[in-house]
């Protein structure tokens with residue numbers, strides 16, 4: 001990727017050329033032609049520019065193009081090509097010429113005259129979308145950028161009766177105001193506009209333009225200078241903030257190291273690796289549940305050396321040293337289990353994308369649910385609506401025809417595709433895959449062989465696109481029949497309840513599972529599946545990728561109504577997308593993003609359960625829990 005060497009609003013030549021190449025592409029030009037609202041076109045331009053290594057907002061691209069068009073038209077109008085001056089006015093004249101000569105002709109004469117003199121404004125201006133839109137903004141009273149205040153003079157679409165007096169040498173040219181209510185003289189000029197234009201275009205035009213350009217350049221320069229200053233101030237503010245954060249971390253680090261040196265100096269059996277530990281078993285990190293304190297043999301602990309906060313943080317980011325970080329909390333006794341919980345939760349917090357006004361619809365996640373048939377319409381609805389409530393922007397349900405209307409009737413927020421039982425279901429669904437960030441397979445899918453075959457094919461194609469996949473409910477039935485469908489896929493997460501887990505385990509190991517040691521079994525299953533992340537749901541949710549087992553025991557309730565697993569899988573689809581995106585951006589390295597997403601979703605589901613139960617007690621249903629997603633999410637991840 002190229003590095004954008006320009007900052008703020010200053011465009012380098014290479015950046016401008018890249019912009020022009022993109023803007024000149026045929027599809028962009030076609031989209032701009034005759035299009036009044038072109039913001040989406042400039043979004044595309046900005047995106048393509050970004051792909052070339054130059055980060056510019058759509059608005060910056062639009063303003064830059066507009067400025068280039070102005071320069072080009074002025075150079076062209078001034079007939080400067082003949083005397084070689086055109087290049088001074090429009091550095092990219094040739095490129096602009098090549099692009100604009102393929103477009104419906106602009107009338108530069110009108111363009112410039114209407115801007116300079118205010119005459120004939122709105123009279124047959126050949127606008128493409130952006131010019132039209134600018135005029136719209138002006139009329140709507142939007143505040144123009146400083147540099148554009150001058151520029152706006154070029155694009156009035158309504159006559160503004162402001163007389164402009166321009167002095168060129170000893171000649172004083174007075175340009176009278178004109179508007180639609182004008183009488184004889186304006187009628188006259190309306191009848192013979194061309195002649196009038198030619199007269200003015202002779203000698204004074206060139207001078208007039210030079211003067212105008214000078215002013216325009218001056219204004220632009222001022223604007224850039226102010227922008228630069230603003231950006232520098234912003235940089236300074238960020239640096240100061242960063243320094244403050246570092247300072248806080250240092251202080252925390254000192255506190256931690258003094259506490260840990262006290263605790264490690266005490267003999268503590270909990271910090272010693274268990275000699276009885278069977279080889280090959282994964283380390284178990286329980287978080288807030290009773291198993292943490294009981295010190296069962298399956299919980300292996302290593303002593304942790306004193307460390308400052310930075311070491312702790314880097315341990316957290318270092319796969320090899322991470323166990324030490326979690327062990328520290330064991331060594332501190334049960335009171336600190338909450339601390340370990342907080343640690344994982346704070347990692348989950350770090351993957352949550354900020355809500356900013358800069359984003360467009362879809363950026364925070366488009367999730368697909370494969371499921372929903374005649375028997376089960378609630379499950380896909382629960383999963384899809386939960387994905388939305390957790391923070392995805394769009395939620396698609398791919399279900400059978402007879403389920404579609406029912407699911408749609410539950411909620412207008414969902415996009416429902418009645419394609420799952422159509423003859424070309426796979427192709428129909430695949431069309432959407434490039435737009436999806438996460439897929440949840442199984443809620444309400446049923447066990448019809450035809451549907452399972454479609455689901456299998458969709459999983460294969462989703463894997464090929466490297467999209468996170470959560471498999472639940474009947475999707476797990478499919479995995480039990482054909483484990484290879486998800487085996488070894490690192491962005492895959494399986495969420496079996498006890499029954500589903502037992503089926504899976506026995507299908508893979510060909511022997512009954514030892515239910516007295518679920519941690520071991522869950523880790524074994526994940527290992528046998530090529531380290532796919534497995535979440536064994538239950539009183540404690542056990543989460544593992546075969547290396548470590550995390551236990552999520554955040555308090556839920558005794559209420560076990562159907563559909564809670566769907567809330568879990570839908571939320572997990574979104575969190576998996578966020579976690580893998582954050583990991584790809586280098587935000588953390590130590591924890592498997594799938595494990596992190598699973599932990600986040602389990603915590604959230606349990607928190608929803610607890611909150612809903614506090615309100616409704618025994619009558620709590622999954623819909624009540626879904627109502628709690630917003631506040632539970634806030635409580636866990638945004639406080």
Ligand SMILES: NC(=O)C1=CN([C@@H]2O[C@H](COP(=O)(O)OP(=O)(O)OC[C@H]3O[C@@H](n4cnc5c(N)ncnc54)[C@H](OP(=O)(O)O)[C@@H]3O)[C@@H](O)[C@H]2O)[C@@H](O)CC1
Pocket residue numbers: 375376377378379380442443444445446473474497498499500562563565566
């Ligand atoms: N509103 C809707 O539309 C909903 C639709 N749903 C959809 O239904 C479809 C089938 O899913 P499923 O879970 O009912 O099927 P399956 O795995 O055969 O389990 C059946 C039997 O297994 C047992 N069992 C279950 N859990 C257990 C445990 N923890 N520990 C021990 N045993 C356990 C239990 O047996 P029992 O106790 O009755 O003998 C249970 O009856 C699927 O598509 C799903 O998405 C649901 O999402 C709910 C909301």
Ligand SMILES: Nc1ncnc2c1ncn2[C@@H]1O[C@H](COP(=O)(O)OP(=O)(O)OP(=O)(O)O)[C@@H](O)[C@H]1O
Pocket residue numbers: 473496497498537538539540541556557558560561562563564565566567568601602605606
């Ligand atoms: N005994 C329990 N105590 C507390 N929470 C539990 C318990 N069992 C399950 N949960 C929570 O409920 C969520 C859903 O688990 P559950 O076992 O109900 O899934 P499921 O059977 O697949 O659900 P569904 O009814 O949607 O098919 C899990 O995230 C888990 O955290």
